[in-house]
Amino acid sequence: MTRHARRRFLTYLVAAPALAVATRFGVEAYAPGSADAAIPTPPAPADLVDLGDLLILAGKPTADMLVLSVDEDGGVDFRLPREEVGQGLTTAVAMLVAEELDTPLDRVRVHLEDARPELLFNQLTGSSNAVRSLYDPVRRTAAAARARMVAAAARQWGLKASELTVRAGVVVAPDGRTASYGSLTTAAATLDLGSLTVTPKKESEHTLVGTPTSRIDARALVTGSHPYTLDLDVPGAKPCMVRRPPTINGTVTSVGNEAAVRAMPGVVDVVVIDSGVAVVAETFGQALDGKNALEVTWGGGTVDTLSDSDIRARLKAATPSLDLLGALVRKVDTEFDFAFASHAPLETNSAVADVRPDRAEIWSGLKSPIVAQAAIAQAVGLPVSKVTVHVMQSGGSFGRRLFYDAALEAAVVSKKSGRPVRLMWSRIDDMRHGRMRPATHHRVRATYAAGQVLTFQHRVAAVETDFRHGLGDAVTAAAASLPTGLGNATFAQTLFLTTVKSPYDFGVTTQTLTEVPLRMHTGSWRSVYSANTRGAEEIVVDELAARLGKDPVDFRRSFLKTDRQRAVLDRAATEGDWGRELPDGWAQGIGFHEEYKSCTACLVEIDATDPKKPRVARAVIVADVGRVINPRGLEAQLLGGLTDAISTTLRAGLHIDKGLPLEGSYSQFHYARQKDAPKDVRIHVIEGAGEPGGAGELGVPAAVGAVANAYARATGTKPRSFPVNFDVDFTPFPR
Amino acid sequence: MPSHTFTVNGKSVTVDAPDDLPLLWALRDLLDIRGPKYGCGINVCKACTSHLDGEAFNPCVLPVSEASGREVTTIEGLADGDRLHPVQEAWLEQDVAQCGYCQPGQIMAAVALLKRTRNPTDADIDAIANVCRCGTYFRIREAIKSAAERMA
Numbered sequence: 005m006t007r008h009a010r011r012r013f014l015t016y017l018v019a020a021p022a023l024a025v026a027t028r029f030g031v032e033a034y035a036p037g038s039a040d041a042a043i044p045t046p047p048a049p050a051d052l053v054d055l056g057d058l059l060i061l062a063g064k065p066t067a068d069m070l071v072l073s074v075d076e077d078g079g080v081d082f083r084l085p086r087e088e089v090g091q092g093l094t095t096a097v098a099m100l101v102a103e104e105l106d107t108p109l110d111r112v113r114v115h116l117e118d119a120r121p122e123l124l125f126n127q128l129t130g131s132s133n134a135v136r137s138l139y140d141p142v143r144r145t146a147a148a149a150r151a152r153m154v155a156a157a158a159r160q161w162g163l164k165a166s167e168l169t170v171r172a173g174v175v176v177a178p179d180g181r182t183a184s185y186g187s188l189t190t191a192a193a194t195l196d197l198g199s200l201t202v203t204p205k206k207e208s209e210h211t212l213v214g215t216p217t218s219r220i221d222a223r224a225l226v227t228g229s230h231p232y233t234l235d236l237d238v239p240g241a242k243p244c245m246v247r248r249p250p251t252i253n254g255t256v257t258s259v260g261n262e263a264a265v266r267a268m269p270g271v272v273d274v275v276v277i278d279s280g281v282a283v284v285a286e287t288f289g290q291a292l293d294g295k296n297a298l299e300v301t302w303g304g305g306t307v308d309t310l311s312d313s314d315i316r317a318r319l320k321a322a323t324p325s326l327d328l329l330g331a332l333v334r335k336v337d338t339e340f341d342f343a344f345a346s347h348a349p350l351e352t353n354s355a356v357a358d359v360r361p362d363r364a365e366i367w368s369g370l371k372s373p374i375v376a377q378a379a380i381a382q383a384v385g386l387p388v389s390k391v392t393v394h395v396m397q398s399g400g401s402f403g404r405r406l407f408y409d410a411a412l413e414a415a416v417v418s419k420k421s422g423r424p425v426r427l428m429w430s431r432i433d434d435m436r437h438g439r440m441r442p443a444t445h446h447r448v449r450a451t452y453a454a455g456q457v458l459t460f461q462h463r464v465a466a467v468e469t470d471f472r473h474g475l476g477d478a479v480t481a482a483a484a485s486l487p488t489g490l491g492n493a494t495f496a497q498t499l500f501l502t503t504v505k506s507p508y509d510f511g512v513t514t515q516t517l518t519e520v521p522l523r524m525h526t527g528s529w530r531s532v533y534s535a536n537t538r539g540a541e542e543i544v545v546d547e548l549a550a551r552l553g554k555d556p557v558d559f560r561r562s563f564l565k566t567d568r569q570r571a572v573l574d575r576a577a578t579e580g581d582w583g584r585e586l587p588d589g590w591a592q593g594i595g596f597h598e599e600y601k602s603c604t605a606c607l608v609e610i611d612a613t614d615p616k617k618p619r620v621a622r623a624v625i626v627a628d629v630g631r632v633i634n635p636r637g638l639e640a641q642l643l644g645g646l647t648d649a650i651s652t653t654l655r656a657g658l659h660i661d662k663g664l665p666l667e668g669s670y671s672q673f674h675y676a677r678q679k680d681a682p683k684d685v686r687i688h689v690i691e692g693a694g695e696p697g698g699a700g701e702l703g704v705p706a707a708v709g710a711v712a713n714a715y716a717r718a719t720g721t722k723p724r725s726f727p728v729n730f731d732v733d734f735t736p737f738p739r
Numbered sequence: 740m741p742s743h744t745f746t747v748n749g750k751s752v753t754v755d756a757p758d759d760l761p762l763l764w765a766l767r768d769l770l771d772i773r774g775p776k777y778g779c780g781i782n783v784c785k786a787c788t789s790h791l792d793g794e795a796f797n798p799c800v801l802p803v804s805e806a807s808g809r810e811v812t813t814i815e816g817l818a819d820g821d822r823l824h825p826v827q828e829a830w831l832e833q834d835v836a837q838c839g840y841c842q843p844g845q846i847m848a849a850v851a852l853l854k855r856t857r858n859p860t861d862a863d864i865d866a867i868a869n870v871c872r873c874g875t876y877f878r879i880r881e882a883i884k885s886a887a888e889r890m891a
Contacts, residue, residue: 089838090836090837090838090839090840090873091837092837218831219834219836221839222830222831222834223823224839225836225839225842226823226827226831226835226836226842226843227774227814227815227817228773228774228775228813228815228843229774229815230839231773232776232840234767235773237771243768269740269757286768287760287765287767287768288764288768288777289760289761289763289765289768290757290760290764292780348872349838349840349872350776350784350786350838350841350870350871350872350873351776351778351838352777352778398838399776399839399840399841400838400840400873401838402872428777430780431778431779431780431781636834640837640873640878643874643875643877644837644873644874644875645874647871647873647874647875647876648874651874669779669781669783669784670778670779670783670784670870675872676874676876677868677869677870677876678864678865678866678868678869678876678879678880679866679868681874681876681877681880683880
């Protein structure tokens with residue numbers, strides 16, 4: 005697709021929804037005329053309107069309800085209605101604000117906004133959508149502030165605003181007079197300056213945006229002074245931990261030794277809640293001892309009889325069969341399994357809650373605080389307006405903090421115990437009762453003849469992903485803009501079809517999702533369906549290339565749809581020295597992925613001399629995400645996506661055994677450590693224009709394909725089940 | 740309640756706590772020293788990595804009684820006032836942190852490594868087992884190498 009078309013498309017989408025847009029866009033972007041002979045694949049729904057477009061559209065009515073203030077020292081405070089979990093959003097937003105205001109970056113402070121229900125769909129962090137949705141509104145807001153400052157100075161000096169310039173937060177007159185923002189802020193706020201026409205800077209005039217910039221909070225992070233939720237000092241808030249059931253969604257029947265636990269050193273309260281039994285104590289060490297000492301009789305959970313083999317069988321049975329084909333057509337026909345995966349952010353679920361009879365105050369890492377606020381208000385019996393929800397910058401998410409499990413528990417315990425609490429999940433509980441990426445089964449069939457791919461069919465069956473965190477409401481609100489044919493899709497299918505698409509011209513291409521409704525604690529995991537779905541497809545692409553006697557890079561180049569995609573692929577092949585000689589047991593692998601208006605290629609080299617202990621030794625990543633706000637932050641996201649892919653492709657997954665994951669810590673859920681990570685990573689960002697694309701999840705699917713393909717070539721195997729090395733190599737913790 | 744006296748970041752402190760209370764909770768909940776983070780409680784994630792008499796250790800598994808009379812350094816005690824330790828400077832230079840939660844532990848582990856060896860090899864760096872769930876390992880590796888040069 006051309007950037008021009010994308011731009012017109014988005015603009016039009018924002019101004020007036022929908023179907024006409026999709027049709028017109030499809031015609032423009034996919035008009036014939038390309039020289040290659042591949043059989044064109046018509047645009048998929050995600051090519052026309054992706055999930056990010058829907059979220060932008062849903063958030064549009066409140067998109068400009070942003071708060072920016074300038075204090076008398078010239079410091080700028082911006083209240084960001086999103087969550088920062090390490091993805092670098094606060095830095096990117098501070099850069100946009102500083103750029104428009106022409107003020108130094110270190111004068112801009114970004115605060116995470118409390119839950120503001122009036123923002124409706126404009127306070128949800130997910131779907132790689134924060135920069136996409138905020139880029140214009142933040143610039144408009146900051147440009148408006150700058151215009152008022154300049155107007156105030158013009159009034160003060162009797163000059164025209166157009167004669168004034170701004171340098172480093174100081175308004176400058178042609179005669180050399182100066183006035184700092186700090187000195188102007190009161191006038192700017194109170195004077196009747198008439199209506200100001202505000203236009204954000206031309207992007208060609210950007211001096212900060214687009215340059216590699218370090219995190220604005222880096223110093224706080226390396227000195228240990230950054231306050232995470234449980235580092236807060238909320239007066240009187242006592243440590244609290246919850247004893248959880250031996251199986252997922254088990255219930256409390258009775259507590260046998262409550263008095264004895266209450267008598268333990270430091271224990272101050274024992275409270276039964278829906279999800280288990282909470283122990284409140286003077287220290288977390290004592291709360292942990294107390295919860296471990298509890299003797300609880302448990303009721304059954306929701307998947308008590310199920311283990312991995314049962315779940316796989318159900319997924320397989322639920323995967324639709326593929327279309328029958330003529331006997332003369334040659335095909336690649338294959339199936340894949342992906343295990344459950346824990347989000348496992350290093351900061352476990354945590355929250356501080358202070359619930360009083362007439363009001364409540366909550367602190368937690370929340371990506372959907374409005375939904376959390378409503379749920380908490382209902383649970384503690386207060387009006388929403390009496391529940392203040394503070395959003396805390398958090399220690400990782402990867403999708404996990406779309407849910408507010410800890411905040412809800414803390415609020416209920418605080419109400420029942422009549423005191424403020426600091427509630428923390430143990431690591432074991434976080435892994436066993438926390439959220440996880442659902443297991444999936446995949447059936448893929450690609451047919452080919454005369455050097456062309458004729459059809460590409462992919463049927464995905466997944467354990468149901470829980471999306472009850474507000475995303476559904478936003479998508480429903482924007483449903484009118486869905487392409488034809490999606491009207492009757494279930495919500496999960498809508499998400500699948502607005503995120504998953506193939507970047508290749510493989511003739512008739514169909515990708516579908518079937519969900520198996522098991523009641524487990526699932527949730528979106530970085531890149532949602534794409535890591536498994538597109539990862540599996542990249543493996544099939546390599547196998548198709550082999551069948552057609554083509555090199556994997558050449559093959560991809562022939563079948564990718566656009567020049568932009570090919571430029572990214574070729575750069576990766578060049579930078580990564582594709583095809584170079586490697587020792588026995590080593591191999592290169594390549595993967596490509598496009599989503600949310602961005603595309604990326606990943607090339608890895610793996611040392612699989614010992615197939616049980618493979619190591620990705622080197623990686624090259626190239627990305628084109630359209631306009632880049634902070635290349636340094638973007639590279640960090642791609643590096644993280646690579647590590648996620650290495651982990652979940654090679655070793656990290658959860659085994660379900662009779663209704664509970666066996667894994668309970670990082671010694672068992674094998675997320676990569678330094679010894680598993682490449683010693684050489686080169687990331688190249690292609691300078692793009694137009695709107696920023698999504699980038700937070702982009703890196704995972706291409707790297708899954710690259711790592712799996714490299715492993716397959718190095719070992720001469722055809723990996724079909726992921727992670728590839730997935731033994732139970734540990735003694736599980738007691739239930 | 741037993742009383743335990745030890746040094747934290749150059750200051751003598753006394754806490755009243757059961758002998759077997761993990762030092763991590765004495766630091767965080769009784770002394771309000773919250774740089775060391777909980778990530779697992781069983782010495783596998785290493786997020787709480789700090790120094791005991793100058794060597795890396797994990798306070799999540801050290802009973803507070805065993806700290807008596809010894810010298811504990813946490814991330815808060817690493818910088819010299821406003822002057823950061825060279826390893827912290829290297830971390831800023833490489834913009835290592837993403838969520839940052841593991842980074843105090845990563846930095847303390849790197850400082851301990853550089854104390855043992857001035858020029859750590861890739862194998863030495865591989866031996867640092869601290870989990871970074873954001874996957875910043877390559878930047879950590881580059882920062883350790885940069886710090887080694889700064890400290891040479």
